[in-house]
Every structure is written in structure tokens, then in C-alpha cells.
Amino acid sequence: MPYDAMSTESDESLLAAYAAGDQAAARALVQRLGPRAFGHAVRMLGGDRAEAEDVAQEALLRLWRAAPGWREGEAKVSTWLYRVVSNLCIDRIRKRRGGTVDLDEIAEPADPGPGAEASLQGRARSGALQEALDALPERQRQAVVLRHLEGLSNPEIAGIMDLGVRAVESLTARGRKALEGLLAGRRAELGYDDD
Numbered sequence: 001m002p003y004d005a006m007s008t009e010s011d012e013s014l015l016a017a018y019a020a021g022d023q024a025a026a027r028a029l030v031q032r033l034g035p036r037a038f039g040h041a042v043r044m045l046g047g048d049r050a051e052a053e054d055v056a057q058e059a060l061l062r063l064w065r066a067a068p069g070w071r072e073g074e075a076k077v078s079t080w081l082y083r084v085v086s087n088l089c090i091d092r093i094r095k096r097r098g099g100t101v102d103l104d105e106i107a108e109p110a111d112p113g114p115g116a117e118a119s120l121q122g123r124a125r126s127g128a129l130q131e132a133l134d135a136l137p138e139r140q141r142q143a144v145v146l147r148h149l150e151g152l153s154n155p156e157i158a159g160i161m162d163l164g165v166r167a168v169e170s171l172t173a174r175g176r177k178a179l180e181g182l183l184a185g186r187r188a189e190l191g192y193d194d195d
């Protein structure tokens with residue numbers, strides 16, 4: 001049966017089809033979940049796109065290995081994948097801090113804007129947000145990224161982070177407040193005083 005990323009089949013059904021040998025189902029899942037896994041990894045890793053690509057690929061490989069034993073109804077495929085991506089990113093961040101990689105050497109994500117001024121403004125805003133996110137404790141950063149940048153619900157985040165919903169709410173609230181504090185003095189610099 002031909003599938004694509006827009007298929008009405010659930011992620012779980014596509015994974016079951018892949019486990020039964022259907023390669024088209026695997027392609028549809030990669031098209032559907034790959035960009036989300038990559039985007040989450042980019043944000044968690046401070047904009048390092050090459051490392052994020054490695055993380056997304058590793059997470060998808062783990063999904064393929066888990067497919068034959070997948071038990072439908074235990075977890076959503078996307079929730080499971082976000083958890084794996086988050087854990088892989090946290091492992092890499094911890095290695096960076098213990099290794100010789102300086103966080104200032106990590107490239108900022110490219111922000112293709114319509115014009116040079118808008119592009120520079122967008123990069124400054126992106127860089128400021130990433131800088132502020134990097135200053136948060138790991139769990140707060142993870143919760144804020146999943147909630148406000150990935151758009152996941154608190155129950156989904158709770159499943160990914162293996163926490164209760166109230167703990168997620170607390171982490172996102174504290175993270176948001178910390179971000180506001182970190183970015184408060186930079187409104188004019190980032191072009192938000194025009195309003």
C-alpha cells in the first residue's frame with residue numbers, strides 16, 4: 001500500500017506496517033517524523049545542525065530497531081521519538097561540557113530572511129533566544145523547547161520527560177520566567193521597541 005507523510009494512517013499503524021516489512025510505511029514515517037526530530041535536536045543542541053542530523057538519524061534507527069516489539073497503546077510513536085531525541089541531545093550536551101568543545105564555537109542556526117536587515121535581525125533574535133535557552137538548566141530547557149517551540153501538550157511532554165504534568169507545568173513556568181529575565185534588557189537591541 002502506498003503511503004506518504006500526509007497519510008491518514010497513524011504513526012503506530014505505519015510502524016506496525018514497517019515491522020511487517022512495508023518499506024513505504026517507513027518512508028512515510030521518516031517524512032512525517034524526521035523533520036520534527038531534527039528540529040527538536042537543533043534547538044536542544046544550540047543550533048548545531050550537523051550534530052542534530054546525527055541525533056535525528058540515530059533516534060530513527062532506534063525506532064526501526066524497536067518496531068518489531070512495539071506494543072500499540074503503550075506510548076505514542078512521536079512521544080517515544082521525542083524522548084529518545086531529548087536523551088541523545090542531553091548525552092551530547094553533557095559530553096560537550098566535559099570535553100573540549102566551547103559552546104561559543106557552535107554555529108548559530110541559519111535564518112534565511114527576505115532581506116539583509118531582516119536576516120540580521122532574525123539571526124540576532126534567534127541567537128539571543130538560543131543563548132538564553134542554553135543558560136537554562138537542562139530539564140527547564142527541554143520542557144520549554146518541547147512546549148513553546150515544538151508545540152507539544154503538557155501530557156505529551158510529561159510522557160517524554162517521564163514526569164507528572166504538574167512537574168512539566170512548573171518546569172515550563174520557571175523556564176519561561178528565567179527566559180524573560182535573561183532577555184528583558186535586550187528588547188531594544190533585538191528590535192522589539194518598535195511596537
